Amino acid sequence: MKKTVLTFGLIAGAIVSFFMVLALVFKDAIGFDRGEIVGYTSMVVAFLFIYFGVRAYRDNVGGGTVSFGRGVAVGSLIAVLASACYLGGDLLQLHSRLHREVSRACDLEGARRW
Numbered sequence: 001m002k003k004t005v006l007t008f009g010l011i012a013g014a015i016v017s018f019f020m021v022l023a024l025v026f027k028d029a030i031g032f033d034r035g036e037i038v039g040y041t042s043m044v045v046a047f048l049f050i051y052f053g054v055r056a057y058r059d060n061v062g063g064g065t066v067s068f069g070r071g072v073a074v075g076s077l078i079a080v081l082a083s084a085c086y087l088g089g090d091l092l093q094l095h096s097r098l099h100r101e102v103s104r105a106c107d108l109e110g111a112r113r114w
Contacts, residue, residue, distance in 0.1 A: 001061060001074060008053030009078040012046040013085020019046075020089055046082055053078045 019042030023035050030038060057074045058066040066074075 001057065001077075004053055004057045004061065005074060005077045005081060008049045008056065009081025010085065012049040012078060012082035013089075015046040015049070016042055016082060016086045017089035018042075020086065021093065024093060047079070049082070050075045050078045 019038060023030060023038050027035060054066065054071050054075050058064065058071070062070070
């Protein structure tokens with residue numbers, strides 16, 4: 001179960017994080033309305049990997065069958081891992097952007113940088 005969860009969770013997390021960074025880089029060209037579409041589309045594509053992960057678990061580990069509880073457990077773990085990857089990417093870009101904004105404000109005010 002660990003291999004399936006790690007594989008599909010990291011793929012889903014990479015997809016969501018990639019589209020988040022892509023939307024931030026091209027935010028002026030995409031605009032708010034199309035940015036919303038890009039964001040929701042990336043989530044749907046990434047969360048399809050929950051289905052693929054549960055199916056792979058069923059086929060490879062479960063011998064063709066999987067109980068409801070085990071399927072929910074595998075799917076939930078994949079979703080948690082994908083969400084953790086998204087959170088990590090979001091925190092990295094937030095820290096980078098916040099540091100840049102604070103440095104710019106300090107330059108304008110003539111204050112010392114931290």
